[in-house]
Amino acid sequence: MTVLTADGVATPVAAPPAPSNALLVVQNLTKHYGPVVAVQDVSFYCLPGEVHALIGENGAGKSTIAKMLAGAVVPTSGSVTAGGIALVSGRIKDARLAGVSCAFQELALVPDWTVAENLALPDGAALRGFSQRKSIHAATALLAGLELDHIDARALVSSLSLADRQFVEIARAITGAPKALILDEASSALGPPGVEWLFRRIRELTALGTSVIYVSHRLSELAVIADRGTVLRDGRVAGEFSRGNWSEDQLISMMAGREASKAFPSSPPLPVSSKPDVLRIENLVAEGLNGISILIKPGEILGVGGLQGHGQRELLRALFGATPASASKWMLGGRPVRRLTPVKAVRLGAGYVPEDRKVEGLALELGVGENLLAPWLKPFQRGGRPRLASEKTWISGVIASLSIRTRGPLENAGALSGGNQQKIVFGRWTDRSRTLILLHDPTRGIDVRAKQELYKAIIELSRQGVGVLWFSTEVEELVNICHRVVVLYEGKIADELEGDRLTAEAVVGAAVGVASPGVSQREIS
Template sequence: MTDSLLVATDLVKTYGPVKAVRGVTFHCNPGEVLALVGENGAGKSTVAKMLAGAVAPTSGTITVDGEPLASGSVRQSRLSGVRCAFQELALVPDWTVAENLSLPDGAPLKGFSQKKAVAAASALLESLHLSRIDPRAAVSTLSLADRQLVEIARALAGRPKLLILDEASSALTPPGVEWLFARIRELTAEGGSVIYVSHRLGEIAQIADRGTVLRDGLVAGEFVRGDWTDDELISLMAGRAAERFFPDPPERTTDAVALSVTDLRSEGLRGIDLELGAGEILGIGGLQGHGQAELLRALFGAAPAVADSWTVAGRSISRTNPVRSVRLGLGYVPEDRKREGLALEMSVGENLLAPWFKAYQLGGRPRLAQERGWIDGILKALSVRTRGPNELAGSLSGGNQQKLVFGRWMDRSRRVVLLHDPTRGIDVRAKQELYRAIVDLAKEGVGILWFSTEVEELVHVCHRVVVLYQGAVADELIGDRLTADAVVGAAVGATGSLNLTTEGVAS
């Protein structure tokens, strides 16, 4: 440890009576990628925030290159060569890409030049193979994947000594992850170190040299590249034996149709024909930006759309909106849980009941009390770690927030549930719980339309997969044709004539 770039010793972080981190010690060497893994709520993000200066430790020490790291100051951590890209993005939505990339290291109201900021941002993005991102664009106009890339680019600016990636790949598709890995290899080849926080075990096996496992705020163990299996790591994270990772899709017992559209047209869609059966889990594959988000939003009425024919549970409609969709029996888990899925300043219980307030004029504390049994049942079924229905949703970990967004549609007589990457950034056990919940909904006859950036989810849990390319259906995969290679092949044009590289399709 005397030659380590980073040494964290006996880190403790308490929030009132809650001990989020309880004496964590680890180190990271120059040129090394250290994985930091654990279930949601294990303390990973809290440790990352302490290293980044966003949170001050209650006790313990952190040194970088043998020098103490300033406590609780992001600016001082950055000056020490420590930078972090967070899953919960730290970008200012109303600022441009250039402003977000330039202002953190400068004085916002003194000597700032838009022209110089745009020029510097353009140079940085080009050097990182992200020149397709417009530095003049407002961050709020970018897709979640592109916002994640800007967050990573900001952390990479200036070639930090220590780069912390806190679930930074969670919004990226496989080509985007390959782009990220290329940047990591460039940094470590120059002697920099990376702390890689992720729930994606395949990524950890590919990029990490060593790993530290956290459980309940403590170090549960360590591992070295090539010296562990997925089951062993899951057991260490969870403190119990690993279970089978993917459930089988349930056997369908009806030919009824839950949803169908013919020639669905919306911004980003070029005429989609789609039929979803009752009790069917239908996957949506493809690289992000090829119409998956637009399809889900259009079907839920969150974006204007028209179709030659459109039915929900046999009922013909011409167009819809979110309130009407809820009444028709649809549910929707959006891409960005913080911006679209939750009201973070509202309680856990209020967020679970939120869709019904407008649709059925229900609300207020009396309604919350009346629905307490249902709320407690959802929290228990999904193992949501919370102090109760009155806790603010914003105080929960990212994985537990995601469970809330999904849980509001359980046991609510849904006909169709639309899922946009519901397992993004959540741990292995939480994924297993969501898989089981999705399968249980399908067993009840609910049609599930599921877009995922993790191809293996689609292959193992779905009955069929349709792959979108440039706003249209490129292929439908079922039976023996439903393989990871086939999904990826269709995602890049299916014919093999497209000479795409990971540098060109980073998102």
């Protein structure tokens, strides 16, 4: 194992024994799935009132460890103790009784139940003596106490935004005052205000002596919230670090086993093209949108900024035909649009990477190859192995170009890590004669290397003349890669930024309704 010492030097050392006051102790934890070794001999501990980070690239074993700690997965070998109680049963209820709860990366909510019913579920009495009235009253009080009173306890979870579903998942994990709380990518769907909310809750819990295990790809958050951390690589412990003695480059190198490469790639200059505008839309009106006008030229990367909930999701879905919308003028690839559906959008050259890859982007029980081909398969058309064989070259090219870690096109998409699943949702649109690609926060919840690979793929689309409309919750992505950025506020374009005006400060200011000097939305001529 490697440890970053006080002067930032990576030094090999033997894993130290857990101190007597450790609340959570993990020793030689191992998990095999048949011949696949997901986690191998992982050991670490967490002290009362401490935030311990677990970091690593996609597929490094972080979520598998979180599930073993939470009782959702039985270890192959090794031990986990919480307050001296052994946790090896593979039952979430037993872990919660021992004081360990988890907010899972792949949200463990029941979509067709209300928020109140989901929050009552951990009590184990959801089907016996359950009272809707009491559950709504208790859930409303809980949400208000957690500063989440904008969420209606009576609403179906399926009707909530992804960010609000993440809030409910976290709220459910917090109920019952856990001794140890596991947060697996709990900030991945949250914008800056949501992350601040999460950090307030963490500080409240650690002040009471709760141990928090914080799993995240957002390294910038660790400097704010983590006391110590364990770095994973290929299912093993690659090193440890503690507050104040690390840099992002050092952690990335430890995670990847190579020198860090963190800089954003440069977008190519916009070419002078005789082709028609990729997208020209005036006065777009839809649910949550009020008079949006957008112009995207061939090869242009247009960013969409703003706090979540101000129309970004509605904009992308409307432009892909997933929700009803109308406009005084609507041209896609030089062709007029009157009534758009997703099937027609694909036919006209559009592609879409949705917000929630699990719900909207993938069929998890199908293979990698079938998921890549999904937009190109028609009802009653030949599929399965014959179609995979005919598309073998393209499928292999996508897997190689995006470094998708899979055992092959027949492996179920549900068996892959979140980052590799996201690459599939993105990769299905590459080399498919696209005109416009719509991206909803495509780097959410993926590691640094996967982000770099997606950045390069987006840049390559731009070089090919594909227009890109990219909403991101990470402002630095918009500022460093996009040619222009429009910022939405209350369903309207609050500002349009380019050139010297395209700064992180300007994007954030427009997102909260404060226009920067010289604001003027480009006229659509």
